[in-house]
Amino acid sequence: MLEFVARRYDTGAVVRATVADGRWQCFEPSREQQHASLPWLAPGWVDLQVNGWSGIEFTDRELTVENVACVLTAMDCHGVVRTCPTVTTQSHEVLRHAMATLARACEEDSQVADRFAGIHLEGPFLSPEDGPRGAHPLEHVRPPDWDEFQRLQEAADGRIRLVTLSPEYEEAPAFISKAVSTGVLVAIGHTAADSRAIQAAVDAGAQLSTHLGNGAHRTLPRHPNYLWDQLAHDRLTASLIVDGFHLPPAVVKTFVRAKTPGRTILVSDVVGTAGRPPGRYDDSPLGSVEILEDGRIVIAGQRQLLAGAFRTIEYGVANVMRFAGVGLEEAVTMASLRPAELIGLSDFGFRKGAWADAVLFRCSDDWLEITATLNRGRLVHGALSTSE
Ligand SMILES: [Zn+2]
Structure with missing residues (x-):
């Protein structure tokens, strides 16, 4: 089981994402208000x-x-x-x-x-x-x-x-x-x-x-x-x-x-x-x-x-x-x-049950800084933020 907080790339909402057995379980709204420092979360x-x-x-x-x-x-x-x-x-x-x-x-x-x-x-x-x-x-x-x-x-x-x-x-x-x-x-x-x-x-x-x-x-x-x-x-x-x-x-x-x-x-x-x-x-x-x-x-x-x-x-x-x-x-x-x-990749994207494949990043004018990568639910690069 893996849990972390980040900002969704599509809605801008801060979410607490949960992963089990390598797959997305849910994206719950987070209570986090100070989210400017949180990275974006995208497939x-x-x-x-x-x-x-x-x-x-x-x-x-x-x-x-x-x-x-x-x-x-x-x-x-x-x-x-x-x-x-x-x-x-x-x-x-x-x-x-x-x-x-x-x-x-x-x-x-x-x-x-x-x-x-x-x-x-x-x-x-x-x-x-x-x-x-x-x-x-x-x-x-x-x-x-x-x-x-x-x-x-x-x-x-x-x-x-x-x-x-x-x-x-x-x-x-x-x-x-x-x-x-x-x-x-x-x-x-x-x-x-x-x-x-x-x-x-x-x-x-x-x-x-x-x-x-x-x-x-x-x-x-x-x-x-x-x-x-x-x-x-x-x-x-x-x-x-x-x-x-x-x-x-x-x-x-x-x-x-x-x-x-x-x-x-x-x-x-x-x-x-x-x-x-x-x-x-x-x-x-x-x-x-x-x-x-x-x-x-x-x-x-x-x-x-x-x-x-x-x-x-x-x-x-x-x-x-x-x-x-x-x-x-x-x-x-x-x-x-x-x-x-x-x-033709199946099981991809932010749906419950799809593989938890994700990139987390910060964005400036001409550069994306990759802060973490999840491959089938495993953290293969960087670190995740778990606190709200
Ligand atoms: Zn070519």
Whole structure:
């Protein structure tokens, strides 16, 4: 049994929350009046795009079960309660190893199983064009191949929950229909698709645009283009990287207003290189990358093409309030309930009997300070306030 007091992110009310057997029991109104010092309480973050952390990449021919546990538990102090380990474009052998290792990690390590929201396979079925392809290695980009996907899904023991692909290939609609019929969420991303191909992808069941506005050409026809097509489509939710580097504030604001907060989710897209000192690194799965003095991670030899992010998702929650003028409840929902719903997490949110997955934080203008994280009712980071 666990009891603590905090301010609910949605109502602003100070509540005494009770947890038993890892699940919410109740949220009772608290007598606490001096609540300014109490942290906010929200459902924990669900990050659908984490490539790795602190020198570990999931897309690695030497990935181990220990590596997987390392990355997922490192997310605790950032308020993340569920993660989609993201595996990016590589040879079939490397992808297969990553899938098998992630599956084994879920079976062998309860720390992983508790934090795991399904594998995100981002690639290899992406656009070969420079710009949309981003940092994915050209030699491994290929058209959607259902047989290959099935072999990967088998290696993952059915744990691939999200696949990002480009619908510009003629094989795409059939692939998408099959994936959707097996319960896999399909996202459009790293694409050079035209309006017709985007519509065909949505008709086949695609529901998400992966990091809309990134993984795109440097210049585009003013209209039509794949940004307008995806922005305008009410059946597509958009994931955005709101780290302050991937999209300018005006673009974040415009995208959120076009999609509406209900159709916007936040992802971090953090990569394994994140957290290392500035310099050139040739050991990244995306080839040679460079960490600049300001922390940006770019493909080596230029300054425009970003190769993943280094800021965890709580930055996005703080930034989206500032950039897009949305309130705390909407910003929190974009990083928790909406991604949880998209990926099909059951037992999530503030309901009696749901898993007690929560983040507690203090909020300043441009920063969230995570004070505690609860994962399935266990305090995995920080401390709780128990007094009224
Ligand atoms: Zn990407």
